[in-house]
Amino acid sequence: DGGITQSPKYLFRKEGQNVTLSCEQNLNHDAMYWYRQDPGQGLRLIYYSQIVNDFQKGDIAEGYSVSREKKESFPLTVTSAQKNPTAFYLCATRLTDANTGELFFGEGSRLTVL
């Protein structure tokens, strides 16, 4: 269902720990994105990748890292350097050949730092 799977759905982390959020897609889309969604802030772009082995920083990349070793996968690591990591994280994909801006979203992962 949906073609984009984010895991885990809920994650708790202690301060000072790194945590990795998974995003897998079977839509064969080239571009993948990570957004952070906070109440009253909308969606803010963390990182995006247009092609395997390449990615670019978004507007709020500090304290995060990503990799794109496979087309299907775009994991996001929230490091201990991220000052306010508690948030809802959304992964999205886009079919670049379609030449539209439409993004397809996963169901999200909610990270809570204790």
Added chain:
Amino acid sequence: AQRVTQPEKLLSVFKGAPVELKCNYSYSGSPELFWYVQYSRQRLQLLLRHISRESIKGFTADLNKGETSFHLKKPFAQEEDSAMYYCAGKGGSEKLVFGKGTKLTVNP
């Protein structure tokens, strides 16, 4: 800088009333503009895009270049329209920039 502004955090209307969700953009050139919707417990999904000039679920949005606006309108709101609505814009790069969202509540 590319920016999308939604001035209303919350919007409440009664069923059957017209609704307009405001969106203004700041882009150089000719951006692509979109409205995304997130219903309760569902994924964020595309509602409509300006290049299609389509009407989805009774909603329309017209690009006004003079006012740099892309307001979303529906003449008769329904309770099932209650959701979070995000306006988004894309310039020449891969980045899709979202507004902060407007929560629409349609009261019976």
